[in-house]
Amino acid sequence: MMKPNYVRVVIDRAIQRELDYSVPETLADRIGIGSRVRVPFRDKSALATVLATLDQSDAKGIRPIEAIVGEAATLSESLLALAKWMSSYYCCPLETVMRSLLPQVIRRAEVGWKKQLVVYPPAKIDIEQLEKLRKRAPRQAELLDAIAELKEPIIAAVLLRKTSLDNQTLRALAKRGLVDLREEAVERDPHADEEFIATTNLELNAEQVLALKKVTDAVAAPETAKPILLHGVTGSGKTEIYLQAIRGALERGRSAIVLVPEISLTPQTVERFKSRFAEMHDAVAVLHSHLSQGERHDEWHKIHSGRARIVIGARSAIFAPLKNLGLVIVDEEHETTYKQEEAPRYHARDVAIVRAKMEKSAVVLGTATPSLESYYNATTGKYELVMLTQRVDDQQMPLMRIIDLRQERRKEKIAPILSGKLSQAIEDRLQKREQTILFLNRRGFSTSLLCSSCGEARNCPNCSVALTFHRHPTSAGRLSCHLCGHTAAVPKKCPACGKDALIYAGFGTEKVESTVSQFFPKANVRRMDADSMTRKDAYRDTLRNFRQGKIDILVGTQMIAKGLHFPNVTLVGIINADLALHLPDFRAGERTFQLLTQVAGRAGRGERLGEVFVQTYTPFSPSIQFARQHDFAGYFDQELEFRERCGFPPFKHAVLITVRSAHEARAKLSAETVVRRLKESLGSEFMLSDATPAPLEKLQGQFRFHILLRGAAIIRLSRLVRETLERLPLPEDVIATVDVDPYQLL
Numbered sequence: 001m002m003k004p005n006y007v008r009v010v011i012d013r014a015i016q017r018e019l020d021y022s023v024p025e026t027l028a029d030r031i032g033i034g035s036r037v038r039v040p041f042r043d044k045s046a047l048a049t050v051l052a053t054l055d056q057s058d059a060k061g062i063r064p065i066e067a068i069v070g071e072a073a074t075l076s077e078s079l080l081a082l083a084k085w086m087s088s089y090y091c092c093p094l095e096t097v098m099r100s101l102l103p104q105v106i107r108r109a110e111v112g113w114k115k116q117l118v119v120y121p122p123a124k125i126d127i128e129q130l131e132k133l134r135k136r137a138p139r140q141a142e143l144l145d146a147i148a149e150l151k152e153p154i155i156a157a158v159l160l161r162k163t164s165l166d167n168q169t170l171r172a173l174a175k176r177g178l179v180d181l182r183e184e185a186v187e188r189d190p191h192a193d194e195e196f197i198a199t200t201n202l203e204l205n206a207e208q209v210l211a212l213k214k215v216t217d218a219v220a221a222p223e224t225a226k227p228i229l230l231h232g233v234t235g236s237g238k239t240e241i242y243l244q245a246i247r248g249a250l251e252r253g254r255s256a257i258v259l260v261p262e263i264s265l266t267p268q269t270v271e272r273f274k275s276r277f278a279e280m281h282d283a284v285a286v287l288h289s290h291l292s293q294g295e296r297h298d299e300w301h302k303i304h305s306g307r308a309r310i311v312i313g314a315r316s317a318i319f320a321p322l323k324n325l326g327l328v329i330v331d332e333e334h335e336t337t338y339k340q341e342e343a344p345r346y347h348a349r350d351v352a353i354v355r356a357k358m359e360k361s362a363v364v365l366g367t368a369t370p371s372l373e374s375y376y377n378a379t380t381g382k383y384e385l386v387m388l389t390q391r392v393d394d395q396q397m398p399l400m401r402i403i404d405l406r407q408e409r410r411k412e413k414i415a416p417i418l419s420g421k422l423s424q425a426i427e428d429r430l431q432k433r434e435q436t437i438l439f440l441n442r443r444g445f446s447t448s449l450l451c452s453s454c455g456e457a458r459n460c461p462n463c464s465v466a467l468t469f470h471r472h473p474t475s476a477g478r479l480s481c482h483l484c485g486h487t488a489a490v491p492k493k494c495p496a497c498g499k500d501a502l503i504y505a506g507f508g509t510e511k512v513e514s515t516v517s518q519f520f521p522k523a524n525v526r527r528m529d530a531d532s533m534t535r536k537d538a539y540r541d542t543l544r545n546f547r548q549g550k551i552d553i554l555v556g557t558q559m560i561a562k563g564l565h566f567p568n569v570t571l572v573g574i575i576n577a578d579l580a581l582h583l584p585d586f587r588a589g590e591r592t593f594q595l596l597t598q599v600a601g602r603a604g605r606g607e608r609l610g611e612v613f614v615q616t617y618t619p620f621s622p623s624i625q626f627a628r629q630h631d632f633a634g635y636f637d638q639e640l641e642f643r644e645r646c647g648f649p650p651f652k653h654a655v656l657i658t659v660r661s662a663h664e665a666r667a668k669l670s671a672e673t674v675v676r677r678l679k680e681s682l683g684s685e686f687m688l689s690d691a692t693p694a695p696l697e698k699l700q701g702q703f704r705f706h707i708l709l710r711g712a713a714i715i716r717l718s719r720l721v722r723e724t725l726e727r728l729p730l731p732e733d734v735i736a737t738v739d740v741d742p743y744q745l746l
């Protein structure tokens with residue numbers, strides 16, 4: 001490599017400009033594209049990433065870089081190219097993209113390797129010295145005896161534990177020059193104390209054989225292969241296909257990324273991958289949000305150095321610095337958690353498709369309930385559709401029973417929490433010693449506190465939502481806001497009209513738990529949601545107890561809807577299927593359909609047939625009816641027709657601009673100005689809405705206005721939006737954010 005005279009960098013600050021610096025002779029050998037450097041910026045230093053090396057630069061007042069941070073170039077050229085694509089597609093400055101691309105511990109290089117003392121086997125032992133020691137310092141002699149027997153280096157702490165001797169003794173020996181003691185970097189391995197028992201490939205059934213062949217063909221010829229949509233019901237053996245396909249990719253000298261939603265990154269999942277590749281030490285790196293900074297540092301370097309060749313992780317693992325990428329798998333591709341809800345607002349599945357294309361890798365999207373976008377791409381031939389129609393164990397899909405809550409209410413049982421039919425079914429399971437899951441996507445006890453006299457609800461002072469009443473810790477006996485965390489005491493009388501007429505309305509998981517416990521006093525009922533799972537191991541413990549049959553009824557939010565295997569669960573109750581349906585969101589129906597299908601997949605995985613009870617006030621809505629028949633194609637066809645008619649994705653891309661400020665009038669005025677400017681610059685091929693108050697008008701004290709744009713040519717639309725906003729000086733206390741392909745429309 002030529003020694004560069006100059007480099008062009010992007011610094012870690014929102015200045016939206018690239019800057020040139022000169023390279024001192026002493027650093028020129030080690031610098032390259034993707035290096036992290038420290039540079040002088042204004043009167044301080046800043047960290048930056050090298051984007052290009054240059055022979056010449058026309059910039060004025062060029063200053064030299066100060067230092068190189070970290071060891072080798074941290075970003076490959078292909079990852080830099082991906083960052084640039086994200087910057088333009090998602091309307092987001094490159095330095096913001098960098099924040100997601102490189103973990104903070106790598107960007108800042110503040111955390112280094114953990115150092116440990118290692119004792120090496122001695123070249124020779126001085127017998128005379130040893131005998132002298134035996135008299136004067138018997139403990140040192142004892143330690144030296146142990147060291148003399150070493151065949152390989154040993155961590156000092158381990159040696160001392162084995163011999164029951166202390167550090168002082170070791171240091172005394174070192175001082176005499178009798179021991180070869182070295183300080184070495186050791187890896188913090190979050191799975192160090194677990195043992196993974198090697199597993200071998202299972203013999204595939206006919207459908208799996210075909211599916212695996214499609215994937216291995218794609219790995220062999222990625223230039224011509226299309227992304228594969230692997231549509232297979234839960235339990236149809238998709239993960240087994242991933243494992244065997246990865247094995248094939250490794251044999252070709254390639255590496256692989258497996259993306260899973262954070263919530264399914266359970267010990268079970270990790271164990272399946274670690275065990276299958278157990279013979280290759282360090283082959284599997286795991287990236288998720290619970291790693292310590294040190295562990296993240298080490299896992300990242302394990303990948304960057306090429307020792308780990310399989311990366312399994314949540315959303316940001318798509319940026320893992322693997323070389324020779326051969327296969328990218330996005331499991332549960334329909335999951336909305338793949339979308340990052342802060343800048344850069346990227347969708348990991350879509351980034352996966354782009355990265356795979358740039359690096360000539362195969363890509364597989366696996367799911368039991370494809371997103372409408374991916375399904376549409378499969379029907380138009382952009383993706384290749386591969387189906388697995390059977391469960392491996394030949395299990396029937398569970399029976400789905402729809403319960404019309406309107407009728408139940410007339411009968412006045414304990415509807416709407418538990419209809420008569422659902423409570424009978426639970427009773428039946430308790431007698432048979434089978435297990436039940438009850439699902440409700442809403443936390444808390446009561447979802448609002450109303451005055452029955454004047455009708456006022458207790459709202460959050462910062463957000464336009466009602467406060468939720470919690471009975472249990474963390475905010476026991478108080479009202480709390482699920483959006484900003486504000487809490488308040490429960491007033492005795494209505495603060496608005498002064499009457500003693502406050503009533504609780506609406507219910508969440510806490511109330512379901514308490515109602516069910518009262519109704520089935522002998523049953524062991526447990527709740528699993530963000531409130532009850534604050535302790536680090538609570539999630540794991542609850543799942544273990546449930547699996548071991550110590551819990552009869554598990555009540556929970558979406559935490560329990562995903563990727564878990566419980567053979568003894570034969571009943572799933574969906575307490576209210578309408579929650580998602582009434583959100584002001586064009587994906588509401590799709591989400592309900594997916595949720596019902598996913599939750600249904602939890603029932604009857606063992607020998608026994610499962611049953612799913614769906615309680616709803618809208619029993620005839622298409623998402624409920626098609627889910628009941630397990631009719632994917634039917635659902636997709638009618639939903640696609642609706643989306644096409646209304647000009648929504650996947651037929652058009654959407655871009656959502658949110659304009660917010662603590663001053664309502666200024667937010668409104670700015671939003672209207674943005675719309676006016678956009679009207680001038682956008683052609684008639686794009687649809688542009690007025691500036692409207694967001695459904696969630698006020699959030700954390702900020703008033704919010706929405707502008708929704710739609711169009712087919714997304715790259716051009718993104719560019720026009722970016723240019724328009726860049727030219728528009730907004731008042732200082734007004735912020736405009738851009739969300740390309742938005743999933744949150746609130």
Ligand code: ADP
Nearest residue numbers: 202203204205233234235236237238239240392
């Ligand atoms: P999915 O990922 O589609 O939910 P899995 O790969 O987890 O399905 O398979 C479900 C279960 O069936 C797992 O316990 C798995 O080990 C087992 N399994 C998968 N394929 C086979 C096969 N060909 N033969 C026997 N068991 C299999």
Ligand code: ZN
Nearest residue numbers: 460463481484
């Ligand atoms: Zn709030």
